[in-house]
Amino acid sequence: MAYTQFVLVCAGTACDSCHSRAIYERLVEGVRAHGLADRVQVVRTGCFGFCAQGPVVKVLPDESFYVKVQPTDADEIVAEHLVKGRPVRRLLYSGPAPAAAVTEIPFYQKQLRIVLRNCGLIDPENVHEYIARDGYAALARVLTEMTPEDVIEELRRSGLRGRGGAGYPTWKKWSFTKVVEADVKYVICNADEGDPGAYMDRSTLEGDPHSILEAMAIAGYAVGAHQGYIYVRAEYPLAIHRLDIAIRQARELGLLGRDILGRGFDFDIDIRLGAGAFVCGEETALIASIEGKRGMPVPRPPYPAVRGLWGRPTVINNVETLANVPVIILKGGDWFASIGTETSKGTKVFALTGKVNNSGLIEVPMGITLREIIFDIGGGIQGGKRFKAVQTGGPSGGLIPEQFLDTPIDYESLAKLGSIMGSGGMIVMDEDDCIVDVNKFYLEFTVDESCGKCAPCRIGGRTMYNLLTKIAEGRGTVADIEQIQTVATAMQKASLCGLGQTAPNPVLSGLRYFGDEYRVHVKERRCPAGRCRALITYTILPDKCIGCTLCARRCPVNCISGERRKPHVIDLTRCIKCGECFQACKFGAVQRS
């Protein structure tokens, strides 16, 4: 006899610590006692990511979702739900409605996949699978039923804003490009995703390349362009490979090229590879790079919409922005605008990484809170540690501390907190992370990636980095902190492009929310999180050390000595402060100070 029902019991770390094992055992026992063992299977699962509501139990195929289940509830689930087919109402999740009043979201699911609608479902190298899921239906509708003005109007109603960072309304970009008189115009897809920890665009290109091609053709129709370029970094070989295949397939079917679908519209797309410079994500630098010049920004205006690639009007949109377009055409701008907040519509894809249990690629409606992302979807902080801050927007964003976790996120609220939406990197930090150290890490990246064209970014970034290094090494003063503030503000105001304008964000938000931590570094010459190596020393407490030799065996530079069963000693002159001994000691005998 085959199983017809499956009871899934979450056995993730958080649920496991709340007796999910006992629930599992009682369910198994109950199923057997009621003679259901040959048609109901009880299964332990990986983390369902709803940890604050755990332990979680889900019944398939009817998808009942039980939360905060106690071992004593197991019998009722078996007797009522499995035997009589009546779900146990009091245990069904009935929490706050999702941020978006969209009927498509089952009440317990926090995510909504518009951009990623096909990612993880279709074979990206098979155009038929894309077509089966309404692929190129939006392009067909645009070419047959809509004028370019209609397309732009639909986008205006949708409220779609650029997902690359700045959040400029997409319809305006298209509209500005459309109204310029020119014989040749271009559409560019900015796939130069470069911030550490971000991989939203890569995943979209790898998982659903045709959606970008379709959107670019729609953009071409709306603005009067016949040629598109996808600017993608060479470090994304799989994305490039799949784009290549997709472009070839679309051309073979006549969905790119001359006279698309017999409607007299010509549009083709080529790929341009970037060499991996972060600054080339800035639109004017990107355009320079396609033109074969060195990737450096130029002052705006004129904006690319007026004078872009080879001096022609150019629409330039990021991957995620474009991926929304076909759905907006098919489901309507009003549908899209029903999701999200007053000023920010639709969803946002984030690459959730750092000290969170369930790192991953997530897509959530605008207006969801950081707490829901980190603790419900992300499953909370690894190892039960304390949350300290989350950095949104990668190296251009800012740190957001715990007291703002309940802020509904959109472009404006993040800016108010001193961060940005950015492209969507989201890095979670816990109590073991030092803010000075983290700030230094990101600044090192932006200093390295600065193109050097304008002085505020080139000199300001380096000056700030040197000051941060001084503080991290215990040589800092209160005056240094003040100088960082001055330089950062100048950089924000005077830098030529977004790279320099946003590079100080992490540091400024660090000073704003974690100023005390900075001051401890300069006044007490101490790093509370124990990350700044120059400020910490490891010593062994003789009265706690039992001489097990574990630390000595772990030490990579062999600087711990001592006889077996006698207290050990660290040779501080040779210690590299890696912390291995501190991690290894089971008796709390290694002290970090």
Place this chain on the structure above:
Amino acid sequence: MGKITLEELRELRERARAELARRGADASGGDIIVGMGTCGLAAGARETMSTLVEELNRRGLSNVRVRPTGCMGLCHSEPTVEVRIPGMPAVIYGKVTPEVAQRIVEEHVLGHKLLDDHVYDRPAPDLMSPPARPGK
């Protein structure tokens, strides 16, 4: 294939949709879909995929198809694999090493049982199904 017209695109969509729908129906032995984004590949999805193919061949299960897809979003549990076979709910498995892949064929595909400790929740509902208004 030559350039298609609107009418042909519509026909192609209907055919492709029927093809997708047939999956997991009794007519076929089902589908096993492997997440092959960079995250999956870095975690060993290629080995997982070849193990699945070998294992199905070895057992003569030629009617079960193994297909690649992009990132399912569960990067913390790569490689990820979705199994859709007739008579079973579609489930996503995470941390599918070659050993787990063998067990999936043996226990899930043949035994019609779910594997312990590897099932993960689908992160979001499918927006495109039932299909958005069919394109014209």
